[in-house]
Amino acid sequence: MTDTQIRNGIHHVTAIAGNARRNVEFYTRTLGLRLVKKTVNFDDPGTYHFYYGDETGAPGTILTFFPWDHVAPGRLGIGETQETAFRVPEASIGYWTHRFVDKGVAYQAPVKRFGQTVLAFKDPHGMRLALIGVAGIENEAAWIGTDVPAEHAIRGFHSVNLLLAEAAPTGAILTDVLGFKEIGREGSLVRFQAEGTGIGGIVDIHEAGGFLPARMGGGSVHHIAFRAADDAAEFEMVKKLQENHGIRTTEQKDRNYFRSVYFREPGHVLFEIATDIPGFAADEPVARLGEALKLPDFLESRRANIEAVLPDVA
Template identity: 70%
Template sequence: MAVTDTRSGIHHVTAIAGPARRNLDFYTRVLGLRLVKRTVNFDDPGTWHLYFGDEAGSPGSILTFFPWQHAAAGRAGVGETQETRLRVPEDAIGWWLHRLLAQGVPHDAPVRLFGETVLAFRDPDGMRLALVGLPGIGAEPAWATAEVPAEVAIRGLAGVTLLLERAEATAAILTDVLGFAETGREGSVLRLGAPGTTLGGIIDLRAVGGFLPHRFGAGSVHHVAFRAADDAAQAAMVRRLAEEHGLGTTEQKNRDYFRSVYFREPGGVLFEIATDAPGFAVDEPAADLGGALKLPAFLEGRRAAIEGALPALD
């Protein structure tokens, strides 16, 4: 009998943005991420779906966005991803503080959380982000740009913070189904880690009973996707969700670069389970990632109309 691969951690985080060109400029020029795929929202092909990450678009490095030109601002609240954190070398925090100042990016003073230096800031749509300074990661491969040199560059996702009414039921899903384990507590925050995972290995659960519920809009995280090595691993997670927690998922959806199922966890946050395969080089060479509009086969016949409707990026 085959042994199912149990690798875990975040695969990607998907959020809602405002104007597409502004979103592209911020994440590629200001933050120095690579645009690894330009495609469309498969359910709304008049909308871009932009993927940013490391050189290869590795699972755990990926931020994706649905940019809607006139999207109203979201409202922070219970049942959402409060903050998405990015990994940088510990000694790069000072460089990033100066860069955020120079680029006019709203930010907080650095603080220490769980023994790490955290520099929180917001993107142009108000999405809550943070850079986490980590020791010993300076030698990891990094995507460099003209403005963000390799020695200070972002090295994938650190993790996310979920804002919840109560943390216990969500923690049970993360530990029993998605491969995380409790690693610490600090104030109202419960920290869970994915053992052996470098990128996207941390989930913080912040319990804040009595807060207003969130409202989706520009600056809101739409969903958090978790890794499954393959279809078998994903199917095992789906079975465990149903049998042990009474939670159903959608049918599997082919997103071309991964295959996905979705469910809403007990705290109200939309979760996805996404396969690692086939990855972003399935329809263009790795050296050319993000260079051209890629469409799923079922939309290829509408390419001319779709290209005419999408807002200009360049």
């Protein structure tokens, strides 16, 4: 594997939502993300799978959802993603605080974490999110297809925060397999960063033994996907997981826009390794991303039945 093939950091985060229309409205109209793909859960095709991100759906910007009406709320606990955080320019925290007031979004007073301002909030179905002010990103490209001004727009993921009983076993996977390095500690938080990756480059582990285990439901993160440049890079990670840590992954699954393997890390969070290729323009041009319902080839013959049961989100 050459240096040009090394791609580390978060690829995407997948969570569970309630009403599909409300999910689309919040992430596109309130947060100003682009709906880059409207497809279905390949394992449960009567359910949507929405992908939100930047203009092209670049790795490190993608938050995805399985929306199920009437889903029971999840319970935060050990073995779960505690918070999913986005990057915004450092000077934009005030803008977002006012926007949340205007939109009726539940949020907490800003705090400092590792020297950066953190504005924590929740989506309509209870997912724990945050905006983190980052210096020097004002000139990074941003999706401008909404009423959020470009100078304040979200610029991909900042981090995920895992609530675990112990940091060290999971940290060993992050550092040995997924390309991260421990860079600091603050209270009960241990921070890991992927070298040379600005977007989606941080994993924080909150050590908190004694909590109840998590219960998956509405507002819960289902899994976190980490980047692999291509199949060769992914298979190298799979080999290292097995040989160095005794962890076996699933077989590779073709998700149309990336190819993936899955495994439970030592803290019981479901991790995925996803290839950067082929990307979200594989079946529609960038200018039209997210407009039409896209189905994998094996479900295309069932399109009429699938469309009949999916709710209207236009």
